[in-house]
Amino acid sequence: ESLSLLEQLVQIDSSDIRYLSEAAACCSELGEYRKARQYCIMSLNIQPGNPYLLLQAADAYYREKNYHEASQYYLRAYGNDPDFYLARQLARSYENLGLADTAVFYYRAALEMNPADYSSTYRLANIYKGKEEYMPGILLTDSYLEIDSNNIEMLKLNAFLCFLDEDFQKAQKGFERCLALGDTSEFLNKYLGYSYFKTDAYGEAKTFLEKAWLEDTLNADLCYI
Numbered sequence: 001e002s003l004s005l006l007e008q009l010v011q012i013d014s015s016d017i018r019y020l021s022e023a024a025a026c027c028s029e030l031g032e033y034r035k036a037r038q039y040c041i042m043s044l045n046i047q048p049g050n051p052y053l054l055l056q057a058a059d060a061y062y063r064e065k066n067y068h069e070a071s072q073y074y075l076r077a078y079g080n081d082p083d084f085y086l087a088r089q090l091a092r093s094y095e096n097l098g099l100a101d102t103a104v105f106y107y108r109a110a111l112e113m114n115p116a117d118y119s120s121t122y123r124l125a126n127i128y129k130g131k132e133e134y135m136p137g138i139l140l141t142d143s144y145l146e147i148d149s150n151n152i153e154m155l156k157l158n159a160f161l162c163f164l165d166e167d168f169q170k171a172q173k174g175f176e177r178c179l180a181l182g183d184t185s186e187f188l189n190k191y192l193g194y195s196y197f198k199t200d201a202y203g204e205a206k207t208f209l210e211k212a213w214l215e216d217t218l219n220a221d222l223c224y225i
Contacts, residue, residue: 024040025056040053043056058074058089070093071090087110100130116148121141124137132164138165155177159175172195189209
């Protein structure tokens with residue numbers, strides 16, 4: 001209903017930024033991102049440097065999964081005001097574009113502004129994992145766990161990075177912590193079992209590897225171990 005009235009107002013006066021911006025916001029709420037983007041562009045044609053309008057256009061492109069265009073508008077807004085939200089959105093846009101190094105730069109910038117941001121920490125650590133740069137990922141997740149030591153997903157990622165870095169004792173402790181917090185997933189059973197195996201604790205390894213194997217009886221590597 002709001003959008004219908006706003007569209008009538010836009011028809012009466014298409015130069016009013018307020019009407020265009022509100023219409024774009026309504027379209028976004030309704031999931032009509034292409035239409036939202038069109039209203040944003042109309043607004044920016046009137047006020048090209050308006051930071052709020054740049055952000056609104058960037059968000060519309062991002063929700064439409066047009067990450068290239070989204071990044072261009074986020075960059076313009078970031079040049080005026082390099083805040084946490086813009087840094088994080090730039091990082092996510094570049095991550096979705098497969099530009100890992102640029103994504104790392106902006107995730108780092110975002111985390112300097114808000115070290116407690118779980119999502120940015122987790123996604124950045126996974127980028128490091130994909131690049132096989134395990135130690136930066138370990139240090140990053142270690143820092144987050146100083147803030148929230150009971151976050152199971154972060155603990156599990158930290159332990160897995162340690163496992164990949166062949167620090168099997170630290171990996172084992174991390175997975176044991178996840179177990180104590182109630183994680184009984186196949187992933188935990190498998191890699192806790194692998195960690196015990198790597199530290200010659202074969203009895204403990206057998207217990208957890210058998211649990212994992214019952215969940216995935218066609219896993220040749222698991223069967224072999």
